[in-house]
Amino acid sequence: MTILETLKGAELGKLLKNGLSLDENRNGILARASETGHYDGIKTLTLKEKDPIKYERIFSKVRAGLVNSREVAKKIAASPIVEQEGELCFTLYNVAGDCIATSTGIIIHVGTMGAAIKYMIQNNWEINPGINEGDMFTNNDCQTGNVHPCDIATIIPVFFEGYLVAWVGGVTHVIDTGAVGPGSMSNGQIQRFGDGLQITCRKTGVNDTPLRDWLHESQRNVRTVKYWILDEKTRIAGTSMIREMVQETIADEGVEAWDVFAMEVIEDGRRGLTSRIKAMCIPGIVKTVAFVDVPYTHPDVAVPSPFAKLDSIMHAPCAITVKSDASWRLDFEGCSRWGWHTYNANPTAFTSGIWVMMTQSLVPTERVNDGCRYATQFRLPKGTWTNPDDRRTAHADAWHFLVSSWSSLWRGISRTYFGRGYLEEVNSGNSNPCNWLQGGGINQDGEIHAVNSFETAACGTGACAMKDGLNNAAAIWNPEGDMGDIEIWELAEPLLYLGRTQKTNSGGYGKWRGGNGFETLRMVHGSCDWTMFFMGNGYMNSDWGLMGGYPSATGYRFEAHNTGLVGPGGRIEAGKEIPLGEDLNPDDRLWENLLGPDAEVKRDKQCITTEAMFDNGDLYLNYLRGGPGFGDPLDRLHSGKQSIEEDLNENYILPEYAKKIYGVVYTQDAEGVYTVDSAKTTAAQEQIKKDRIKRSVPVKEWMKTERQNILDNKASPQVKQMYASSFALSEPFLNEFKTFWDLPAEYNLLESSLGIPTYGSTKTMDISEMPDCKPVIMTEE
Amino acid sequence: MSTYTKQEVKQLVDGTLAWDTVHQMISMPKDADRYKLYMEVIQEKLSYKHKVIMALGPHLNLAIRDGDEEIHAFCDCGKDFGHYKGNWKLNANIYVRDTAEKMDQVYPRLMAPDTTWQVYREYSCPDCGTMLDIEAPTPWYMCMHDVQPDLKTFFEWVGIPAPKKI
Numbered sequence: 001m002t003i004l005e006t007l008k009g010a011e012l013g014k015l016l017k018n019g020l021s022l023d024e025n026r027n028g029i030l031a032r033a034s035e036t037g038h039y040d041g042i043k044t045l046t047l048k049e050k051d052p053i054k055y056e057r058i059f060s061k062v063r064a065g066l067v068n069s070r071e072v073a074k075k076i077a078a079s080p081i082v083e084q085e086g087e088l089c090f091t092l093y094n095v096a097g098d099c100i101a102t103s104t105g106i107i108i109h110v111g112t113m114g115a116a117i118k119y120m121i122q123n124n125w126e127i128n129p130g131i132n133e134g135d136m137f138t139n140n141d142c143q144t145g146n147v148h149p150c151d152i153a154t155i156i157p158v159f160f161e162g163y164l165v166a167w168v169g170g171v172t173h174v175i176d177t178g179a180v181g182p183g184s185m186s187n188g189q190i191q192r193f194g195d196g197l198q199i200t201c202r203k204t205g206v207n208d209t210p211l212r213d214w215l216h217e218s219q220r221n222v223r224t225v226k227y228w229i230l231d232e233k234t235r236i237a238g239t240s241m242i243r244e245m246v247q248e249t250i251a252d253e254g255v256e257a258w259d260v261f262a263m264e265v266i267e268d269g270r271r272g273l274t275s276r277i278k279a280m281c282i283p284g285i286v287k288t289v290a291f292v293d294v295p296y297t298h299p300d301v302a303v304p305s306p307f308a309k310l311d312s313i314m315h316a317p318c319a320i321t322v323k324s325d326a327s328w329r330l331d332f333e334g335c336s337r338w339g340w341h342t343y344n345a346n347p348t349a350f351t352s353g354i355w356v357m358m359t360q361s362l363v364p365t366e367r368v369n370d371g372c373r374y375a376t377q378f379r380l381p382k383g384t385w386t387n388p389d390d391r392r393t394a395h396a397d398a399w400h401f402l403v404s405s406w407s408s409l410w411r412g413i414s415r416t417y418f419g420r421g422y423l424e425e426v427n428s429g430n431s432n433p434c435n436w437l438q439g440g441g442i443n444q445d446g447e448i449h450a451v452n453s454f455e456t457a458a459c460g461t462g463a464c465a466m467k468d469g470l471n472n473a474a475a476i477w478n479p480e481g482d483m484g485d486i487e488i489w490e491l492a493e494p495l496l497y498l499g500r501t502q503k504t505n506s507g508g509y510g511k512w513r514g515g516n517g518f519e520t521l522r523m524v525h526g527s528c529d530w531t532m533f534f535m536g537n538g539y540m541n542s543d544w545g546l547m548g549g550y551p552s553a554t555g556y557r558f559e560a561h562n563t564g565l566v567g568p569g570g571r572i573e574a575g576k577e578i579p580l581g582e583d584l585n586p587d588d589r590l591w592e593n594l595l596g597p598d599a600e601v602k603r604d605k606q607c608i609t610t611e612a613m614f615d616n617g618d619l620y621l622n623y624l625r626g627g628p629g630f631g632d633p634l635d636r637l638h639s640g641k642q643s644i645e646e647d648l649n650e651n652y653i654l655p656e657y658a659k660k661i662y663g664v665v666y667t668q669d670a671e672g673v674y675t676v677d678s679a680k681t682t683a684a685q686e687q688i689k690k691d692r693i694k695r696s697v698p699v700k701e702w703m704k705t706e707r708q709n710i711l712d713n714k715a716s717p718q719v720k721q722m723y724a725s726s727f728a729l730s731e732p733f734l735n736e737f738k739t740f741w742d743l744p745a746e747y748n749l750l751e752s753s754l755g756i757p758t759y760g761s762t763k764t765m766d767i768s769e770m771p772d773c774k775p776v777i778m779t780e781e
Numbered sequence: 782m783s784t785y786t787k788q789e790v791k792q793l794v795d796g797t798l799a800w801d802t803v804h805q806m807i808s809m810p811k812d813a814d815r816y817k818l819y820m821e822v823i824q825e826k827l828s829y830k831h832k833v834i835m836a837l838g839p840h841l842n843l844a845i846r847d848g849d850e851e852i853h854a855f856c857d858c859g860k861d862f863g864h865y866k867g868n869w870k871l872n873a874n875i876y877v878r879d880t881a882e883k884m885d886q887v888y889p890r891l892m893a894p895d896t897t898w899q900v901y902r903e904y905s906c907p908d909c910g911t912m913l914d915i916e917a918p919t920p921w922y923m924c925m926h927d928v929q930p931d932l933k934t935f936f937e938w939v940g941i942p943a944p945k946k947i
Contacts, residue, residue: 278938279811279813280811282928282935283930283934284928284929284931284932285931286928286929287925287926287927289918289922289925291919313919315919326938364808412927415837415927415928416928418838419835419928420815420816420819420835420836420935420939421790421819421820422806422811423793424803424807425807465839466794466796466803467796467803505892506892509887539895539897539898540895541917544916544917545915546914547838547839547841548838548839548912548913548915550887550901550915551917553892554888554892554893554894555892556891556892585889586889586891586892587889587890605891605895631838631839632839632840632911632913633912634911635839637796654889657888660886661887689909689910689911690910691910692874692876692903692905693874693905693910695876696875696903696905697875697876698872698873698874698875699870699871699873699874699875699924700871702875702877703924709921710921715919715920715921716898718897718898719919719920719921722919736923737923740923741921
């Protein structure tokens, strides 16, 4: 017997009318785009110009069909992540896998499912396993376009009169993928091999029927089976509805018009982005940077391998070049290396995910498609956390790094909006949306279960240049922003709410303050063998504030065990006061006074942990972060709307910090209402300005001190690891660093000199080294 | 194409514009006159004679220096922060919050960064004490040169003759 690479009878070039294989067809599009700067070499939008009504009619049908299918399919799901938070998306692609249009929802998947389709095209899926009408393909492989394994995509081809005319993809964020750590974005695992079930564009259905082997295998590899099944039905229903809609549209409008539309609409999208850049931005270079703490030496972080026991810092510098032709380039030269944790990302996460953010300012239209990508040049250096060169990397919480780097881009591009007067578009950056409350065990229904609370979809937003940020409103990755109903979360999780309130003092100060986050205090109830962990920033803040505004507050952890709250003789039964969900100033540690004498409390900055055991009656604080501020705080109004007085009366800020930051002088009546004394406040603010001058030094003087710190190697191990990692990957970054600080030519900092584990720093093996594997590369590396 | 009055742009800058108009500004195509009106609004708030051509912050602008027509960054108080191709921060004052005690002045300790990981760098005007920018990097990080505008292309985009010395 011979092992064949091609299915018996299968042949390339039978799916398209032009007789090309899918790969040949796509390569032609890429070549024409490269030669002309226009998608597929389309210089004239023939259909749009000659028959604009038809063009718009097709677009409207497609877009409405996508949105409608999403809304209908959403009702099938039981998972609150999908049903409450809208973590699903349906997208239509042309035959080359380039996005035509997408539904509302998590539109990062404009590109992720497109990358999976391109992978199938590039690796000749058309001859093995074959692409036929009624087929279903499933993908969640992070090395094949996906962001993290919990985004499961169902992709189906659309045929018309025997030929392939489009692809449809539907994605849902599932609660669990069977990773080492329970929950969809877990940690604890440090490699792909613990990151949960990963499916690589597998054919999982034929003749519109899911295959039984797939169903049995997939369902037993995850914890939350019922949710998994209903999520898959959601995706199948939505994609089937869209396929029908496309076929009806083609029957109505003609296949010739469809073929033209499916290409022109992407060139139209490319032009849409460039015209908007030209209308809103300032050409030139904008530099930004973001950081995220990865505190893994703490004893509450249990990892399977000693080489992952390392404190490190994610480093994401970015040079945004807005070019004279109104395209733009994002260059991430200098990023730190990927790591032994679950926060690594892949290039598609960048090239696609950025539109989640940019649709909220730069391209706030329904016309976001792959045209935006063709107007954007990405440079993601190989070997960095943005583009790992090792196939072992884990990605379950890729968002942890991604959102921080994107937030800095938003801050950076906002500088150009501000520069030419579009103040209404400025965003100081978004919060790093966390904490992610996750865990699992046996739930209140006696079933194996896992949870990931998506309350974090409603964090505080960054301040604008003409108004405050929004309190507990949105997340950078989910512009629909919804914290979900308490009642639904209590059904989905064995965790009662003892309180849910805005998080005082969590937004950054400024002329316009960042939106506050919120906090929920959960008590474990009705579970068995339950675990939970924390996932967020604590030692660092990934936001900076803008133009004189302060960064938002960082995170902290509060968990309490053996609380003495429940059971016979517990504080609840005894009618005693218990913590009810407002940890006003965490430094005051007031809740500790409301627990039993043997309570074990963890209240600290360690905001990344792995599974800890929780008994019924134990407490977990889910603190969702605030957004950064804009402008000098001393410019904030004293009274009226969006003022210091309102901050005090609405409990947006602690009085102590209103005094320290804003210099406010106030009186408080018997009912606790604050009234600001504007004259005295103005006088106090003048003194603050004098104090600033007095305590500060000229930057050039300070630089001499900091330079000496560098030469003396005075910094924490994690800071040094970050620089060493970036220096090793980027000579340009090292040279920029040496030039700025005027360091000797021979200066360098090597990881090997730091006395910390360096596994992965010298020898790696990329996915491209796998047999018969042609990865899709859409960025400069 | 939307259009707005100078008064509306002034109200936008002051934060007093009616929300309906702000919403229109966000949802409609951008108004081409905005830059011109914005510069006029900023200029009228300033006491110095340099001609403002771009805003770097609420109190920091690029302006054509009165006399030699070089483009420099100026604080509202008139302090000159140097040529626009350089980094204005290098001519500012700085206060670095690099200890827990210094961070205590801005956030409760549990809500502030650990300074062995991250510091706050507050850049202010040495003459008037206005806070111009705050960075939150790791120790050792370079001062960010945030914006390096391509003024020649910019003035082509807004359809206004470029200053002589770009």
